[in-house]
Amino acid sequence: MRESSSTYASRIRRFRLPRLCIAVVGADAPTIVERAESLIRDNPFLELRLDYLSQPLAMLPKLKALLEMHPEATFIATCRRAVNGGKFKGSVAAELAVLCKAADCGFALVDLELQSAEALKADEFRDLSDRVGLILSYHNFRSTRKLDEQFGVMSKYPADFYKLVATATSLHDNVVMMKFLEANSGRHEMVGLCMGEQGIISRVLGVRAGSIFTFGAASKGEETAPGQVLASELRDVYRIEMVDQATQVYGVVGDPLSHSLSPVMMNAAFRRETVNAVYLALHAKSLKDLLACVQQIPIRGLSVTMPYKQEIVGALQNSDPLTRQIGACNTVVRGADGKLYGFNTDVAGVVVPLEQRMSLAGVRVLIVGAGGVARAAAFGLKARGAEVFITNRTPQKGQALARQAKAKYMKRADVAKQQFDVIINATPVGMNGGKQSPLEEKELNTRFVFDLVYNPAETKLVKMARAKNLQVIPGLEMFVQQGARQFEIWTGKPAPIAEMAYVVTKALERQAAEETAEEQKAPARKAVTKKATKKSAKPARKK
């Protein structure tokens, strides 16, 4: 039995599989064929989810033509049963029939769940593995526990690939998965990843730890597992095909993180400067979870964002004097000795765009806000000789910052009476659709408005400033400058600033277009729901 199945293994190994397999779903064969045809040119490794078909056995002959048309591609047939998290309602025997027929139709690989393998008779299992390359898979939809124990059971069955998919409930679960892959991938052909939003990094770093390939979704809405990342993102942003054991790992840590554009910007910078590094979104729900990860995944550097900028200072072994003065750190370097060193590049993010436009000595700057970024701005601008004023929703916090940074506190009521050179918005007001402004039009007595909110690009404050013919500095400039400094600290190379600004601008434009499309769909959806509610509200006519 072992020999015959290893025939497939050697055949499959000989043609090195791509790192990225895309799951293709559809309710009928023509839909799957159409989706596969649209993807295959860029993605010659596809998993066809036969369990999504209403009648997989009957529809297989229609898929055969697709396979024959594309001998260059590798296809996996999966018909996961509903009890194992798939959509197939049939018995194990029916699943076996589908997979055997798939083998006869030309699929190179079939995916069989461990529970199904356990239910098959030995000769049934042998018959399947003699026909086709076999991925023996196991899914845990709750946790990332007992991987070794589970693999002990799996490895009793000869298979070409062993696929273990767990669910991450913390960042550290990714470490567990990677250590498991590192320990076993020398002896077996392994595929491993963690599902869930917390498991996203394992979808990239798994291949670094020895997973032969990983899975990506064809498009938004076509994900076949929680936390599945778009294939285009894995390929274009994370450069999954390039990730290897020498790839350095960086990331942004925060909670929440879903809309962060840092991965888009920093991965583009690494690509442009041909640095073998990948930059990930590390969604940590606690600093403890993050620190446990940092010690075990060889992370070289971190961008730190809300809510950890202040908390992380206590975990650093050393930091530069300005970071200590500000009491907030947005950049961490992990030294070869494992120690964490902190920097604050938010200062450069605020100061550089201003210095590109003016000499800061003696200019009057009003900072609205007294949080982490306002602190960086206040200390940074004072160090350049600016006259700094602070106003804040909670006056005590604003007054405390003014005292510490040797700036002046200004009551909100006094803002409209004063003249400034620059007004900086260092509050989140303007995010979430950009419909609110931290200041009123009459308070904008200034030459420049620097709105640190960069998403959306056109906030209400920015629009008001433009309407008054004031000069606007977009928050994007801060975002790019603080990222550029991080890149320089981590790599020692000058940052490709134009490239970084370009990719972030494009990403913001895409997001804005998607949001507009959603908004346009919303009234139509409302109208349909209203109509349906009206209809169902009508008393049913007696027949």
Ligand code: NAP
């Ligand atoms: P933070 O530490 O949470 O501080 C937020 C500040 O905004 C506090 O002073 C808070 O006032 C004030 N604030 C919050 N909600 C407000 C409201 N509804 N009305 C008036 N004031 C309000 O946040 P942070 O880290 O300093 O970041 C602030 C903003 O800067 C972020 O939201 C982000 O948009 C922007 N930012 C931009 C970049 C960039 O690269 N462009 C980088 C980082 C941050 P209280 O003291 O009264 O709570």
